[in-house]
Amino acid sequence: MKLTMPRFDQASVLVLGDIMLDRYWQGATSRISPEAPVPVVRVDQITDRPGGAGNVALNIAALGVEATLGGFTGQDEMADALQDMLEGAGVKCVFERLADVPTITKLRVISRQQQLIRLDFEEKSFVGAAHSLLDKAADLLPGCGALVLSDYAKGALAEPQVLISAARAAGVPVLVDPKGTDFGRYRGATLLTPNLPEFEAVVGHCDSELALVEAGEKLMEELELEALLITRGEHGMTLLRRGCDELHLPARAREVFDVTGAGDTVIAVLAAAVAGGAELPEAVVLANMAASLVVAKLGTASVSGPELRRAIQADQGSERGALTLDQLETVVADAKAQGERVVFTNGCFDIIHAGHVSYLEQARELGDRLVVAVNSDASVRKLKGKGRPINPQDRRMAVLAGLESVDWVVCFDDDTPRDLLRVLRPDVLVKGGDYDKEGVVGWEIVEGYGGRVQVLGFVDNVSTTAIVERIQSGEGQPE
Incomplete structure (x- = not known):
């Protein structure tokens, strides 16, 4: 397949979903607490990164694509930090800030590159406000090249059907990173991107590629999907499309350091490539390439446009x-x-x-x-x-x-x-x-x-x- 860099500079992607803050406390540990049998971490570094739908939007913007992010946050310093980081990276933020609800925050305490504990600060209080996201989508969809629904089951996408219908009526392809076992919620989407465990939780265990393809084709028919991309870790990816042969792509990563956020990178590159004019098979190849780059980095990371371009050139033998x-x-x-x-x-x-x-x-x-x-x-x-x-x-x-x-x-x-x-x-x-x-x-x-x-x-x-x-x-x- 001949790969080219999509026109990311002319693309626009809208991301709607669960927004959260990933916060990291890092430091050295050399002793056990006298109060309990736990290590004492002397924190000397605090790092914040957008998580969930925020990380998807960040990945899209890193490619040079116009990215807009909609979702819910609290009225707190975590929301301020998120907006500052995202807007600084070129993401347009249209947050719905809710009073008396904390911004979803995941705090990880790390020492010697080992996560010792994760503390989650969240309340599932966004479900009742999901309708307001629909109003924002109606204003943001015109002129958009793709819509990403980034579902982390926190309540922002409590009514995905209305969003999908609005996007399809506007001629905008809808790419969904699903959660849970009720994929019927995403009926009519252009593309679903479950990982293998998520897929098998819905269709049952697949003991061969043939079984996986058959189950996937049946699921597409039932849910009126145009395509299904199953990410399979070290076994790569499988793309299924109606009326087309399946496309199996092997994993490209030579060395894996951290798979955190790899799924966000995959759907971000897919959406950006589709919005930039790429056909779906080419977009999937690019997403697979980007995933191989991001898992070779520590922590939640993104792939820049120049990085992806160099990877394409190296793949095509045209880097130099x-x-x-x-x-x-x-x-x-x-x-x-x-x-x-x-x-x-x-x-x-x-x-x-x-x-x-x-x-x-x-x-x-x-x-x-x-x-x-x-x-x-x-x-x-x-x-x-x-x-x-x-x-x-x-x-x-x-x-x-x-x-x-x-x-x-x-x-x-x-x-x-x-x-x-x-x-x-x-x-x-x-x-x-x-x-x-x-x-x-x-x-x-x-x-x-x-x-x-x-x-x-x-x-x-x-x-x-x-x-x-x-x-x-x-x-x-x-x-």
């Missing part, structure tokens, strides 16, 4: 190095979407010498990514004559790709790179030599769409032609 034109088009478009400046240069690069290295280092400093286009063997022969190139194109490309200053290398057959420039539209076109801008092939193309042309000088007394001539003549190093 020699690429096909199709691969290069994709990564250049993605780099531009992330606000990176793309620099382009071209040449034969038959024998890489100090002049080339210095020139490419200067070119790289003009932007964030450097593309080097290399004339093919046939093109070099046409330009340089019989006996050239000395090194075939695959070796020339391999040497260039190994330079720290070079991001991507591509080969072209034409005499000039004009067609490449029209396709890639780099921000900066660079050429080395002693001539004016108008002497750079393709300058009019680049300036025509608002790009810049830069001429850089070569290192004196160094050229491939001179090196070849000295070798052929048997001369040594010039004085």
Whole structure:
């Protein structure tokens, strides 16, 4: 499957659900309390993070997506802390603050990376207020690319059917992270994302993938779901869609440190990708990739847009190095979407010498990514004559790709790179030599769409032609 970075910068996701604060008290412990057989923790670090639906919204915003979060909190300092953190991360908060009800808070006491105790502060007093969330949703759904219902069974989603119906009427896909064993509450949703224990608690034990698929297809039919994604821990994920073959994805994590919040990351990336224009199978692959990144981190964490982009490029073999034109088009478009400046240069690069290295280092400093286009063997022969190139194109490309200053290398057959420039539209076109801008092939193309042309000088007394001539003549190093 060919993966590309969705247009996260043009996506908008609404998250509704149970909002909570995850608070961590951490410190050293070296003795047992004289009052009871428990360790004494000397707290030296206090960390707060949004939890529940708040963590989902935080994950969405980390990808560069416009995220809006609706739910209930108390009128207390925990709610203030949550709103400050979330808005600081770019999440629009539309909290319904209720008097005399504490913001749901989970306090974890940790020492030596071991959780010693968790203290929960909550009252299930949001159920009666759930109707007010429906009013907010009606105002927030228009223009939204996806709706996430993040259910932690705390009462905010006591009436999910009304929310689902409103979203579907507005043409907004609904993704649900379910809780409990009554999945009928989510009838008509676009996608449910239970983990395997949650799924089996509803349909019964599945002793094979065939049994899992059959049970899942039956559940989709009963609940009028478009799709079902079952997350299966170390066994990866299974995506089921009506009228389509199942898609089994293996777990990608090489080393797992902490699975806390991984489910939030999965549904966040799914929603962001769908809102950004991705088809569901591609969105699931991206979510699986993001899950592998987040479980390699300690504590509740999120995956940023650049992290996911680098993972995509590594998966597609296009993070760096020699690429096909199709691969290069994709990564250049993605780099531009992330606000990176793309620099382009071209040449034969038959024998890489100090002049080339210095020139490419200067070119790289003009932007964030450097593309080097290399004339093919046939093109070099046409330009340089019989006996050239000395090194075939695959070796020339391999040497260039190994330079720290070079991001991507591509080969072209034409005499000039004009067609490449029209396709890639780099921000900066660079050429080395002693001539004016108008002497750079393709300058009019680049300036025509608002790009810049830069001429850089070569290192004196160094050229491939001179090196070849000295070798052929048997001369040594010039004085």
